[in-house]
Amino acid sequence: MIRLLLILMAFWMNANHSFAQTITVRSGEHENFSRLVLTLPKKFGWTITESNRSFSLKIDAPTVLFDFSQVFDRIPKKRITAISQDGAGSDLVFSLACDCLITSFTDSANLVIIDVKNAKEQPEKWQQENEPTINQTTYRFSIPDTQQKPTNTKPALLPVVIGQVIKNSHSTAMKPVVARQIERSYSNINVSEERLLAQIERASDQGLLELREISRPVGLKDNGNPDLKMPVEGPEDSLPVSLSVTTVIDRDLAAAVALLDRSSTESTCTDSKFVAVASWGRGGNYADEISQLRSQLYGEFDKLQPDAAVDMARFYLFFGFGAEARQAIQLSRKSSTEIQVLLGLSEVLDAEETVIENPFAGQQTCKGDVALWSLLSEQSVAANVNNDAVLQSFSRLPPHLRDRLGPRLSRMYAEAGDAQMANSILRTTRRSGGEIVSGIDFAEASLAELNGDTETEERELMNSIVEGTEYSPKALMELIGNRYESRKALAPDLPDLVTAYATEYRGTNLEGKLIRTQVVALALAGRFKEAFAAQEELQEQDSESENHAALTSLLTLMSERADDVTFLRYAIDSETGGSEYVSAQVGEQMAGRLLGLGFPDEAEIWLKKSGDSLNYKKRRMMQAEIEVARKAPYRALVELVGLSEPGANRLRAKALQQNGEFGKVGQVLTVAEDLNGAARGFWMAEEWETVPSQEDTHYSQVAAQSAQLFQVDPSIEQMAPLAQARSLMRGSSEVRDEIAALLQKVSAGPESVQ
Numbered sequence: 001m002i003r004l005l006l007i008l009m010a011f012w013m014n015a016n017h018s019f020a021q022t023i024t025v026r027s028g029e030h031e032n033f034s035r036l037v038l039t040l041p042k043k044f045g046w047t048i049t050e051s052n053r054s055f056s057l058k059i060d061a062p063t064v065l066f067d068f069s070q071v072f073d074r075i076p077k078k079r080i081t082a083i084s085q086d087g088a089g090s091d092l093v094f095s096l097a098c099d100c101l102i103t104s105f106t107d108s109a110n111l112v113i114i115d116v117k118n119a120k121e122q123p124e125k126w127q128q129e130n131e132p133t134i135n136q137t138t139y140r141f142s143i144p145d146t147q148q149k150p151t152n153t154k155p156a157l158l159p160v161v162i163g164q165v166i167k168n169s170h171s172t173a174m175k176p177v178v179a180r181q182i183e184r185s186y187s188n189i190n191v192s193e194e195r196l197l198a199q200i201e202r203a204s205d206q207g208l209l210e211l212r213e214i215s216r217p218v219g220l221k222d223n224g225n226p227d228l229k230m231p232v233e234g235p236e237d238s239l240p241v242s243l244s245v246t247t248v249i250d251r252d253l254a255a256a257v258a259l260l261d262r263s264s265t266e267s268t269c270t271d272s273k274f275v276a277v278a279s280w281g282r283g284g285n286y287a288d289e290i291s292q293l294r295s296q297l298y299g300e301f302d303k304l305q306p307d308a309a310v311d312m313a314r315f316y317l318f319f320g321f322g323a324e325a326r327q328a329i330q331l332s333r334k335s336s337t338e339i340q341v342l343l344g345l346s347e348v349l350d351a352e353e354t355v356i357e358n359p360f361a362g363q364q365t366c367k368g369d370v371a372l373w374s375l376l377s378e379q380s381v382a383a384n385v386n387n388d389a390v391l392q393s394f395s396r397l398p399p400h401l402r403d404r405l406g407p408r409l410s411r412m413y414a415e416a417g418d419a420q421m422a423n424s425i426l427r428t429t430r431r432s433g434g435e436i437v438s439g440i441d442f443a444e445a446s447l448a449e450l451n452g453d454t455e456t457e458e459r460e461l462m463n464s465i466v467e468g469t470e471y472s473p474k475a476l477m478e479l480i481g482n483r484y485e486s487r488k489a490l491a492p493d494l495p496d497l498v499t500a501y502a503t504e505y506r507g508t509n510l511e512g513k514l515i516r517t518q519v520v521a522l523a524l525a526g527r528f529k530e531a532f533a534a535q536e537e538l539q540e541q542d543s544e545s546e547n548h549a550a551l552t553s554l555l556t557l558m559s560e561r562a563d564d565v566t567f568l569r570y571a572i573d574s575e576t577g578g579s580e581y582v583s584a585q586v587g588e589q590m591a592g593r594l595l596g597l598g599f600p601d602e603a604e605i606w607l608k609k610s611g612d613s614l615n616y617k618k619r620r621m622m623q624a625e626i627e628v629a630r631k632a633p634y635r636a637l638v639e640l641v642g643l644s645e646p647g648a649n650r651l652r653a654k655a656l657q658q659n660g661e662f663g664k665v666g667q668v669l670t671v672a673e674d675l676n677g678a679a680r681g682f683w684m685a686e687e688w689e690t691v692p693s694q695e696d697t698h699y700s701q702v703a704a705q706s707a708q709l710f711q712v713d714p715s716i717e718q719m720a721p722l723a724q725a726r727s728l729m730r731g732s733s734e735v736r737d738e739i740a741a742l743l744q745k746v747s748a749g750p751e752s753v754q
Helices: 002-018 191-205 248-265 286-295 306-318 322-332 337-350 370-378 387-396 399-415 419-430 440-450 454-467 472-486 494-504 511-524 528-539 544-561 564-571 584-596 600-609 616-629 633-639 646-658 662-671 675-684 698-709 714-718 721-748
Strands: 021-029 033-039 046-051 054-059 064-067 080-085 092-096 101-106 111-117 160-162 180-182 209-212 220-222 229-231 242-245
Touching: 046 101, 064 080, 286 306, 306 322, 306 337, 322 337, 337 370, 370 387, 370 399, 387 399, 387 419, 399 419, 399 440, 419 440, 440 454, 440 472, 454 472, 472 494, 472 511, 494 511, 511 528, 511 544, 528 544, 528 564, 544 564, 544 584, 564 584, 584 600, 584 616, 600 616, 616 633, 616 646, 633 646, 646 662, 646 675, 662 675
Parallel strands: 021 064
Antiparallel strands: 021 033, 033 111, 046 054, 054 092, 080 092, 101 111, 209 242, 220 229
16 A cells, blocks of 8 residues: 555656646847747746846746747847746846836737837826816816716726736636736726726737827926916926727737838848857967867866867867868757857858858948958848958958958859959959969959950960869869850860869869860861760759750851751751750751752751740741741741731742742742842743833843743734745844843852742
């Protein structure tokens, strides 16, 4: 029996312990107030009590513990100086640094929000004789009223009561308690007023009503006449209280708008002490210092010392070792704002790309060192960047970090079009006093590009390539990109060099870009077979953008430079392209060259690959040209319906010529102002009278000469038969000479419609 009692007692003690609940207190700092947020269970009520420079939060639960360990990580101690709780179930006490104003309200998600605002001066109380009655309108002069007054005309006051709290009337409902409550005087108000005040209390509890102080410009004094009161000359008095009322919709909408506004406009700047990299060097030799830091990692009984791990991470960051710093941070197993900042610094030092989880996002406008690290982490210069802070912070860095980060920073400003800042960064980098800085030539090339000096740009890029530094692959990619844009020749060894870099950087972020550059370099050198092999290797990767860019460049160069056999080998191959769609420019170039070589069906395939990216009118004209090449004039004419451009009229004339409508060919080309082609059409239609009369056009002369052949001398018909035969025999030789001259003129003349 005793054993059973002991077991039950132990179970009861463990059950009480297990029912203890921890509530985390979160915090946030704003311009005019500090905010505390708690998530409470629905079944608990709560109250707030104020006293001299402190206030306490009481939860109606005997086992609740508050976790406030991280409150001061996000807010300074300028309003709240300390937080304490004696034990489970006791009040949470907040010590204040000022006579602050405490307000609280709840959210729909069981959140209790407490705002500690800056202190405000309290207005002086009204004198009792200056208080108007609740049903009386206050005028500047009190005019006697002859109407009968109610028997009870005492005012219904709404005084401000400091320190008073109202507990929840329902144990299952949670209601906030504001610092100022409305005190009722039930002996002086009627039933309607009591209901009104009850509704005001309820709205105040829900955070929908705010007690506001208003100023009264002029007081009143008694001049001896009980019915007339005169204005008082003097300082302004103030009314004790006023009400500002909103609806539930107004409250929720205002909260949402305020949240969006804060997220878009407010930018909290990281404290400069968290990014003071220049002061983390410890002053000694690297090997000695790192050995000492490693020896301090583990203390007695091989217990890890987290602070020592963080110190080691700072030391690694001072020397620019980002990966090693991350390992030390992970070893510390700490989590705080400073740890997140250190992780961000390690990513910035190692990565050339934008940091994804960036603790410095949107802080380029800040005044401290964080402006520099925000710029380096975002990889682009903001419009409102604090250039002075960036330059000062960069100048404070140790020489080896200036050498490492200077070229990268200078290129960012050059790409943003700020040559002055780019030059300033380079000058500061050169003054570091160390050896030749890698990347300076690469940065100089960016400045030359900004200034439009292409010769200097290419020279600096070649210098950077020859140096063989970490910037050499990027310089090589930029040089080949410039040669592709200008269609200039490429040195024969550069394609092999970029192929070697693509192999060396396999598995890194540069692999896809290097293979794309390899494809372009091989195509510029005319090595299309190797270029397509490299393109197939790029297709196996997941970089769709790099694959599309490489394919566009390769097909463009092939349509411009490849010989007919090489072009047809890859253009007719159904696997060429690697995707269903290509750009409009590529589709038009490939289709145009295939049409010129007599492959209309294959040209139509490439035209369809360009999708809807090709201009609608241009697509119809290309399709009409394909139908003309297929000897399908009616289809071509359908494609040209509604198009009146000169090129469309020429295609329409070709289709009409295929259909044997030479007269319409002449009419169409006349509209297109191609008089020579129009004359040819009318000549072939034997419409001599409609041939243009310009003598300088070739086919106008041919038509005129042809018309003379059909002219017959009318006097021959009046001759005797023998004389008529003799005349025709003489004229036949002349006709043969004219026909020979006509044929010679036609064969030697230009063809406007083929």
